[in-house]
Amino acid sequence: MTSNAAPSSSSQSLTDDELRRVAELMSARHIDVAAGLDATLIAGGRSNLTYRLDAGETSWVLRMPPRKGRTPSAHDVAREYRVTKALADSAVPVARPLLLCEDERVIGAPFTVVEHVSGATIRTATDLDGLEDQVVGTVSRRLIEALAALHRVDAEKVGLAGFGRPDGYAARQLRRWTGQWELIGDGSHAVAAAELSRRLAASMPAQGTTSIVHGDYRIDNVILGLDADDDPRVAAVVDWELSTLGDPIADVAMMCTYRHPVFDLIVGQPSAWTSPRIPDISSLAQAYATAGGVSLRAWEFHLALAYFKIAVIAAGIAHRARVGAATGPGFDSAGEAIGIYLDLGLHALDSGGGAI
Incomplete structure (x- = not known):
């Protein structure tokens, strides 16, 4: 997923111990974590927090609600996991879900890990300015x-x-x-x-x-495949x-x-x-x-x-x-x-x- 990264505040960062526990759960689900996990908070997301996880040359995405100030039903990552798992083989493009953890003791909130989908996330008018009019129309x-x-x-x-x-x-x-x-x-x-x-x-x-x-x-809740300007596509619909x-x-x-x-x-x-x-x-x-x-x-x-x-x-x-x-x-x-x-x-x- 291509996007700008933002520095984490203390309430949004994942500690080394939390990342170690995430890696242990991933390994238990036969997800090969060859090296220690690094986490980068991805810019955007006024509801759930989204992190890119990196281990060597392999990447995933972790989604979790904020640790404080949650409102009922507004941050339901378990719901997101269920629907994307059901749609994974449909005509609707989604990031394939790999792991759901509802035990808040692991990192302070429930979370999911999904596959990393390469592409662009167009959030701002400046992001859109980088696309030709024909591409904007097709998108x-x-x-x-x-x-x-x-x-x-x-x-x-x-x-x-x-x-x-x-x-x-x-x-x-x-x-x-x-x-x-x-x-x-x-x-x-x-x-x-x-x-x-x-x-x-x-x-x-x-x-x-x-x-x-x-x-x-x-538009900012999808990942776009823009590798071919003449045929841009929706690579994944996110934020479910x-x-x-x-x-x-x-x-x-x-x-x-x-x-x-x-x-x-x-x-x-x-x-x-x-x-x-x-x-x-x-x-x-x-x-x-x-x-x-x-x-x-x-x-x-x-x-x-x-x-x-x-x-x-x-x-x-x-x-x-x-x-x-x-x-x-x-x-x-x-x-x-x-x-x-x-x-x-x-x-x-x-x-x-x-x-x-």
Whole structure:
């Protein structure tokens, strides 16, 4: 995986003893660790921490939640392990999972080890500037095609029949994210959050289709194969901790709502996905339909729910900053995005309830 590395803070670094215990577990699973492990914290990740593990010329990736300031269900590496294991031989590209450890005594949190996938992670507008317009257009199309392919996977056939309840996804999401808000929400936005939650509950649509959903899909949650400029590809879809069985329309809406420039306040810099070089919301939705995706019924409702969810994500990041669990770009500005996202959600509901 190609990306910039960031220096670790004391709460984010892995000690020599922790790396030794990780190596012992890997060896017990017949993963050949020929030399001592080195760990580098990979830049990005406002939820789980991601490390590149190196032993000689061999590399892996370790994923774990933050040690402090966690919110329920937001850092589920065991869930991520299960879904990627099921998808490893499907048409959806993933980093093959190798190890799951749920014993927090090993490194202070549960973690997974997955194969290292070579490629590029495009997070910032500067990263995107390194790509020609034709490549950006093809990458955007490949992203949509990978999402549509995910939504076509038969969950039962890949062993995920019990991965989530098959219906009522939007209602469960609203309850979950409203509950998250009640735990970590900013009091100055309480009225708007309560109003958006109430209106979403009052306009809840019926669910027409069920599929595996990623839950957090956008350009920086994939690894891109850019070795051939004329045919860039998605080498692996990553960051699956919010995945479940649910309404695929919600996945498309979440991807689209991240396009708003206010997302830059969460990442702390101009992001690739908010760039005007990426297709706009309407174009992304139309491209999804062209790629064989489901009909986007009750589209404005799903956009509003997605805006609410991102507002809560921003509140969670601000919460971790307040309790001293994390510092760095985005942690000091994410709180400024909360009210904007809540307003966007209310506006989406005022726009109607059509389909694309």
